Amino acid sequence: MRKLLRSLSATTLAVYSSLNIAYAQSANWVQPGTDLLDALESGLVRVGGPVIGIGIIFLGIIGGLSGRVEWSKVMYVILGGLFITVGPAALRLLLSL
Template identity: 40%
Template structure:
């Protein structure tokens, strides 16, 4: 006979759970197994490598696109004889953000 029953104590669970269901058994088994595997390995490596790859890919694609945009805008300004300084400044600023933004972000996060 358990000690709690002998003392007249009744432990009530916070929620009623049907442990006969397969989904509950699977969830409990996974919750017991996966933390041990996560602590044993570098579990963040796939996510960080994916983000680094995504960052370098976006920079390598966006920089030439913005460069071509500046060239096309320069040709249009030459043909029409009108140049909008604000639009040109926006294109150059966007190019600077795309190229230097990830480097600045990495430098800021490494110092934190």
């Protein structure tokens, strides 16, 4: 099993290193990174926003049924939503410096 894993990792390293050399020779070597950043930025905000909203609604329903709201959990959900929405913009700002 270890021999198989070593051979697979050696083959993968050889293939990816040759691809990286090919990307470095052209002017488009940065394109995969910027595409990934665009996909992360739009995807996190598009998916994360509704998930955070559903989480807040769920905590509100639980708080209404139990008679008390756990504000620490609500603040964690809001803080997570802040990270999801502001994080990609902050990453773009840091990379543009």
